[in-house]
């Protein structure tokens with residue numbers, strides 16, 4: 114303690130790589146939670162999480178597993194083999210694709226999967242391309258790992274998605290490329306066939322494709338394609354947080370190419386020891402309840418239809434093609450050039466939370482907002498009424 118007096122508060126080194134921006138959507142979630150707890154009546158279209166939980170019977174199963182084994186010790190670092198088998202079975206049933214369970218690594222949310230797979234595939238100072246507007250954690254995790262994010266701007270012309278042609282034209286070099294279809298924040302999807310073109314583009318140039326498939330299962334007209342089908346070297350990430358409605362259980366998975374599987378296993382042992390055990394039991398069971406999960410998607414579909422018809426009446430006339438996930442991305446340039454202030458005013462005056470575009474696009478996001486429609490239908494209807502009144 115005596116020596117401690119020699120160190121002036123704030124005088125020690127703090128790493129430069131941890132100097133990353135806050136995640137605005139989560140900051141808004143914290144504020145909305147605090148204000149709701151104090152009795153404020155807010156409609157939530159900010160944070161991107163289902164408003165429902167895992168189906169009750171699956172939850173009963175998880176409770177029974179706690180009762181039968183209160184110890185809930187570690188599992189294999191790559192997850193329980195029985196869960197990997199079930200995930201592989203899901204690839205066969207849903208996509209008609211064969212995945213070897215040995216190439217599946219269960220992770221602590223897909224967020225844990227980003228850390229493991231980025232560490233396994235890239236070195237410090239490698240360049241990894243992200244397509245803006247984009248899920249902000251890609252940029253921020255890459256930065257924290259000393260990997261350089263390279264931004265490629267997308268526009269409504271390509272449905273806010275990259276195309277092989279755009280990658281050709283952007284004139285940028287990189288070792289990795291992250292794609293996300295359906296996308297957070299836009300909800301847009303790659304058109305049929307484009308995933309294959311992008312995978313081939315990457316293969317020809319020695320670029321590692323990283324496909325974040327977090328919103329697969331939540332699509333409205335057609336299934337999304339998985340990169341597993343088109344690339345033997347791609348990293349595929351998925352999660353139990355969205356379609357499977359297990360958000361706080363913190364579980365996801367990776368489908369890895371052979372050259373990364375052992376590396377990720379060793380990283381996982383050392384960084385996380387194992388993914389959460391009780392969550393794995395629930396995930397194992399949830400595959401018996403896909404009908405209930407599909408019913409949740411029908412609610413999102415209804416909510417989406419309401420938004421697409423009501424938002425233009427509230428002045429949001431330029432919105433993304435919401436093909437999947439539970440988001441629309443609205444261009445609000447005609448209403449503000451400060452989306453952060455705009456979202457705060459909306460929260461304070463209309464009592465509706467949304468997320469400013471700056472989270473997703475540092476250059477153009479001052480004129481956009483993300484609207485999430487994962488809440489109950491009656492709340493979405495009420496939110497639209499409030500927005501119509503607020504915009505007058």
Ligand SMILES: Cc1ncc(COP(=O)(O)O)c(C=O)c1O
Nearest residue numbers: 222223224248297327352354365
């Ligand atoms: C595109 C995308 N990927 C990954 C994640 C992280 O999800 P989790 O860590 O809960 O699996 C999210 C969360 O919102 C997301 O939107």
